Every structure is written in C-alpha cells, then in structure tokens.
Amino acid sequence: MDNGTIRYSASPFHAYRANYTPSITARIDCYCVTVYSDCTCHTTHADGGCDHPNVFTSCGCSGDGYSDPEPSPTTPATKSSWTGGSGGGTSYGNTGEGIYIALQKMFKPDYQFSALEKYTIINNYQYSKALIDFLNNEGFTPANKAFTLQMLYNIEDGQFTIVKQLNNSIQNFIYSQKSPVNVDLSAILNDLNLPENQKFNTVYKTLTESPEFKNLFLNIFQNSTRYNVKFQTGNIAGGANGDTKTNLLDPTNNIITIDANFIKNNSKLVVAKTILHECIHAFLNVKLCDGQLGNIPNINNEDFYNIVNKSYDGFNNDQAQHNFIYNYMIPTMEKVLAEIKDKLISPAESTFLQELVFHPESPTIDVKFNWNDFYKNLVLGGLQDCEFFKNEIATFIKDPQTGEIKxxxxxxxxxxNYYNQYKTRIDGLSKN
Known part of the structure; x- marks a missing residue:
C-alpha cells in the first residue's frame, strides 16, 4: 500500500428503512478502513514530508445482510464502492481489507489471525474472495473453518499459482463432505468446456445431494472409513463404460475413469448409476487390501475375507466383485437413484414413463410401469455377465456375425422380459 497505514474504526450501524424501528436484532456492525498512501501533492513537496496524503476510506457491514452500508459516523469520509458476499452470509467490502474484516468477524472469538495471515488475506484479494464466498455458501461450520485455514496456509506457501487451483480444492472439499469418499475432480474441473466433463460434473453434483450416497457403504459394512478417488473421463479400451484402478501399494488411492463416449451417449441417470458402480469397485478393492476389516454385521457377522474367499473366489476373476454387488449392494444403489431421479429426469419424461405398460408375463397381461422395477433393472445393467445373474435370469452372448446380443x-x-423391456426404456432416456 505504498507504505501507507491502515486505521480501523467500527461502530453500530442502522440501515435506512421506511418506518424503521431500532432493535438489537436489526443492528449491523459496520467497519470502515481508512488507507493513507501516496501524496496528492507534488513530489518535491513530498520530499520534505507530505501534508496532503491520499486518503481513501472503504466501509463494509456484516450481520443481517443489508446491502447498502454507509461509512462509520465517526469517520469523515465519503461512501466507497461496496458489495455483499455471496450466499447471504457475512457481507464484505470489495477489497482485501474488507474481506479480512469480514473473515475476522466470522472466526472470532475462536481464532485470531496472525500478522502473516492478515497480510496474506489483504494482499491476495481473488484468493481471499474465494475463501469467504465458500464460507458464505457452505456455512461457518468448524470443518469449513478448519479447511479455510488450511487453504490460507497453502496460499502463504505459494502452493497455488492461479485462483482456479484454489477453486478446484474448494469444490473437491465440498463434494468430499457429501460423498462416501474423498474426491479429486480436478481433471474434470480443469476442462469443463468438454461436454463429457460438463455432464459428469452435473451428475456428480446431483449424486452429492443424495443422503444415501454419502452413506453408500454403511448399510452393509457399518463402516464409514473414507478412501481417496480421483475421477477422470477418457477412452477405455474394450468397450467398458467405467474402469477403476487401485494402487496396491497404497490402496486408499484409486483412479476411476468413465468413458467419454459413454457419458455423451447415455442419460444422466445411467451415468450416475455407472459412477455408483465404480465407487463400489474402488471400495471393495480397498477393503480387500485392509488387514483390519473384522466382521460385517449385515452379512451374518461374517469376516469379509471369509465371505470373499468362500463365495466370490477372492475377487480373482472379472465378475467376482459383480457377484458381490448383485447380492449385497443393489438395494442401496436403488435408493440413491430414487433420491436423485427427479433431478436427472425431466417431469415430461417421468410422466411418459409412468404411463407405460409392459408385458413381461404374457402379451395379454398388462403390467404398469413401476419405479422400483425401473431402478432394479437399471442397476442390473453392468452386472448381466456375473454368475448370479446367469444363474437366476439368463446368459447373454454376442453374435459374432451380426453383433446382436442374444x-x-x-x-x-x-x-x-422385465430386464429387456425396462432396458429398452432406460436406453431411450434423453441424453441431455
């Protein structure tokens, strides 16, 4: 600030309103910052000491969300440009000083910023703005405050070279708080111009709005141990829709790839099901490498290793995990999809589906569309090659001449018939 000094003043402030009645709950704390910097007089005069410094006062209010503050009554200065913070939380001035004052108010009395933290906040406006907007939008919870301080340390250490990196970290934290895993969506967020990344981001955000998604593994494992997943889109060889790779030396780290063409050519609800499916693969990989698993309460209290080795061939073949998902995870997946369906399928499309009639039992017997049947057969997609599907329903083969599935x-x-008839309607859902 050109070796200027900053003087803070604070006073209660009442926003002007017609028929305004003063009350404690209506009061707002307004803070004004006065900055003394470059001289307004000629430099030759300044050599001997400046009697006419450039004085700028900016004011910001926080409290009840009024958006038209005035300078402090104790400060003889004109009103400066001022904007409210995002999300209807604590308002802040549109300067680094304004953000610092608002953050200070948020963290008191639990935490007092150090001189270095204060300097970092004031002199990194775009970064500081991202942090206060995050708190305003997501709430001043202890976890969010702790994360904000961690990001502030990262800014001090120069770990971010552009604001987008901080924004990605914030978004990853928000998604992780609402997911069964700690997620890294940076590869998606870095290139949202790609249609597959845009669609993936929309779908994943919707998944995080499902309470059941956050608790994806609790019903079976009674365990909320978290692991790390990096998501990306790309081309997967062999025609698979998704692929999960687990670092066996550090099994808490996983990379899930969803095929780009699959995303573009399928509905958002089908993409959501595939993300769920791959998250379960990652979880089972981690659990298989975990030497401290113990018993699983909801599977006859049996040891996980015994179950896997006895019934699922130690997960040593391509379909072994699918067998496990078929037997234990379908109800949970159905519940997640039911919670997000209305956000991924339009009202018009829902109405169209609900008016459908199927004939799984006989061409002459009408069976009305049923959402529970819809979710179950949606989840069965991707499990059709596992042994339990084959033993209970049928085996599918691909005709080498025509490519037709029989x-x-x-x-x-x-x-x-249920599977095939619902699959036809699932495949026909809007790709937008």
Missing part, C-alpha cells in the same frame, strides 16, 4: 440358457423368462 440370450441363452434362460432360467427365468419373466425376469428376463
């Missing part, structure tokens, strides 16, 4: 060894024709 069913053989049909075990339950009615279940197969």
């Amino acid at each position: 069913s053989i060894n049909v075990i339950d024709q009615v279940k197969l």
Whole structure:
C-alpha cells in the first residue's frame, strides 16, 4: 500500500428503512478502513514530508445482510464502492481489507489471525474472495473453518499459482463432505468446456445431494472409513463404460475413469448409476487390501475375507466383485437413484414413463410401469455377465456375425422380459 497505514474504526450501524424501528436484532456492525498512501501533492513537496496524503476510506457491514452500508459516523469520509458476499452470509467490502474484516468477524472469538495471515488475506484479494464466498455458501461450520485455514496456509506457501487451483480444492472439499469418499475432480474441473466433463460434473453434483450416497457403504459394512478417488473421463479400451484402478501399494488411492463416449451417449441417470458402480469397485478393492476389516454385521457377522474367499473366489476373476454387488449392494444403489431421479429426469419424461405398460408375463397381461422395477433393472445393467445373474435370469452372448446380443440358457423368462423391456426404456432416456 505504498507504505501507507491502515486505521480501523467500527461502530453500530442502522440501515435506512421506511418506518424503521431500532432493535438489537436489526443492528449491523459496520467497519470502515481508512488507507493513507501516496501524496496528492507534488513530489518535491513530498520530499520534505507530505501534508496532503491520499486518503481513501472503504466501509463494509456484516450481520443481517443489508446491502447498502454507509461509512462509520465517526469517520469523515465519503461512501466507497461496496458489495455483499455471496450466499447471504457475512457481507464484505470489495477489497482485501474488507474481506479480512469480514473473515475476522466470522472466526472470532475462536481464532485470531496472525500478522502473516492478515497480510496474506489483504494482499491476495481473488484468493481471499474465494475463501469467504465458500464460507458464505457452505456455512461457518468448524470443518469449513478448519479447511479455510488450511487453504490460507497453502496460499502463504505459494502452493497455488492461479485462483482456479484454489477453486478446484474448494469444490473437491465440498463434494468430499457429501460423498462416501474423498474426491479429486480436478481433471474434470480443469476442462469443463468438454461436454463429457460438463455432464459428469452435473451428475456428480446431483449424486452429492443424495443422503444415501454419502452413506453408500454403511448399510452393509457399518463402516464409514473414507478412501481417496480421483475421477477422470477418457477412452477405455474394450468397450467398458467405467474402469477403476487401485494402487496396491497404497490402496486408499484409486483412479476411476468413465468413458467419454459413454457419458455423451447415455442419460444422466445411467451415468450416475455407472459412477455408483465404480465407487463400489474402488471400495471393495480397498477393503480387500485392509488387514483390519473384522466382521460385517449385515452379512451374518461374517469376516469379509471369509465371505470373499468362500463365495466370490477372492475377487480373482472379472465378475467376482459383480457377484458381490448383485447380492449385497443393489438395494442401496436403488435408493440413491430414487433420491436423485427427479433431478436427472425431466417431469415430461417421468410422466411418459409412468404411463407405460409392459408385458413381461404374457402379451395379454398388462403390467404398469413401476419405479422400483425401473431402478432394479437399471442397476442390473453392468452386472448381466456375473454368475448370479446367469444363474437366476439368463446368459447373454454376442453374435459374432451380426453383433446382436442374444440370450441363452434362460432360467427365468419373466425376469428376463422385465430386464429387456425396462432396458429398452432406460436406453431411450434423453441424453441431455
């Protein structure tokens, strides 16, 4: 600030309103910052000491969210430009000083910023603005405050070279708080111009709005141990929709790739199901490498290793985990999809589906559309090659000449009809 000094003044302030009645709850704390910097007089005069410094006073208010503050009555200065903070929380001045004052108010009396932290906040306006907007939007919770301080330390250490990196960290933290895993979506967020990344981000944000998604593994494992997942989009060889890779040397770190063409060519609800599916793969990989698993209360209190080795071939073949998902995870996946359906399927499309009639039992017997059947058959997509699907419903093969998928060894024709008829409607959902 050109070697200037900063003087703070504070006073209660009542916003002007017609028929205004003063009360404690209506009061706002307004803070004015006066900065004395470069001389307004000629430099030759300044050599001998400046009698006419450039004085600038900015004021900001916090409290009840009024957006038209005035300078402090004790400060003889004109009103300066001022904007409110995002999210209807604590308002702040549109300067580094204004943000510092607002943050100070948020953290008192629990925490007092050091001189270095104060300097960092004031002199990194765009970074500081991102932090206070985060707190205003997400709330002044202890976890959010602790995260804000951690990001402030990272700014001090020069770990961010552009504001977008901080914004990505904030978004990852927000998503992680509402997910069953600690997520890193930086690869997605860094290039939201790609249509597949835009769509993925929309779908994942919607998933985080499902309470059941955050508790994805509690029903089976009674365990909320978190692991790390980096999400990305890309091209997956072999035609798979998604792929999960786990670092066996550090199994808490996983990379989930969702195929870009799959995202673009399928509905948001189908993409959401696939993300769920891959999250479960990552979780099972981590659990298999965890030597302290113990028993699983909701599977007859059996040891996880015993279950996997006895019934699922130690997860040593391609479909072993799918068998586990088929037997234990389908109800939870159905519940997540039910919680987000209205946000990913338009009202018009929902109405269209609800008016459908199926004929799984006989061409002459009408069966009305049912959302529970819809979710179940949606989740079964991706599990159709596992042994339990084959043993209970049918086996699918691909005709090498035509590429057509055909069913053989049909075990339950009615279940197969349900699957095929609902799949037709699921595949026909809007791709937008």
